[in-house]
Amino acid sequence: MPLIKPRTRGKHLVKHRTRLDHENNETLYAYAQFLGESTEYVLNQVIDTVLARDKEFVKWRESHQGSYVPRAKEQPRRTKASVRRAHTDAAASGESAHSASATP
Numbered sequence: 001m002p003l004i005k006p007r008t009r010g011k012h013l014v015k016h017r018t019r020l021d022h023e024n025n026e027t028l029y030a031y032a033q034f035l036g037e038s039t040e041y042v043l044n045q046v047i048d049t050v051l052a053r054d055k056e057f058v059k060w061r062e063s064h065q066g067s068y069v070p071r072a073k074e075q076p077r078r079t080k081a082s083v084r085r086a087h088t089d090a091a092a093s094g095e096s097a098h099s100a101s102a103t104p
Contacts, residue, residue, distance in 0.1 A: 003049065004037075011044070028043065
């Protein structure tokens with residue numbers, strides 16, 4: 001009998017990029033195939049299942065309910081005007097327009 005039950009209802013999902021050990025990645029995809037579910041679902045259920053068993057963490061979380069998700073660093077938005085300005089500046093300095101508009 002699987003430890004993780006197949007999905008019964010949807011949840012609000014957010015993107016999270018991470019890297020896994022090769023063996024964990026293989027296991028994740030194999031378990032998802034075994035359940036007939038997505039790897040996202042399996043990861044969410046593993047977190048729910050494993051962390052719920054950590055009594056010390058559960059107690060700590062009750063008194064620390066705020067978000068601990070780091071805020072994303074804001075990247076300057078590239079507008080048509082900023083791209084046009086980069087092309088104009090590049091032309092004035094003799095650079096190629098492509099290299100001036102590329103992000104570092």
